[in-house]
Amino acid sequence: EQAPNRSQVWSDNQRARAVAIDNARFEQTDLEAQPRPMAAIDLIAEIPVIQVASRKAVCNGGGGALGHPRVYINLDDGQPQACGYC
Numbered sequence: 001e002q003a004p005n006r007s008q009v010w011s012d013n014q015r016a017r018a019v020a021i022d023n024a025r026f027e028q029t030d031l032e033a034q035p036r037p038m039a040a041i042d043l044i045a046e047i048p049v050i051q052v053a054s055r056k057a058v059c060n061g062g063g064g065a066l067g068h069p070r071v072y073i074n075l076d077d078g079q080p081q082a083c084g085y086c
């Protein structure tokens with residue numbers, strides 16, 4: 001498994017976890033003890049779409065120290081768009 005909530009790779013150029021760690025560098029490493037964070041691709045899909053009435057939306061990542069730089073998102077094509085940071 002790539003992550004606890006993801007069994008396949010999510011990019012064409014990404015190697016599967018079993019193949020990527022199959023070399024001498026990982027020979028005596030207990031990979032079960034290594035951290036395996038949740039895959040963000042599935043967690044992001046769980047966030048509901050926020051409807052806006054304008055052609056632009058803005059995201060600041062929640063603001064404060066844990067936020068990110070303010071990003072303006074162009075909505076001219078009428079399709080849902082994701083923030084590049086979130």
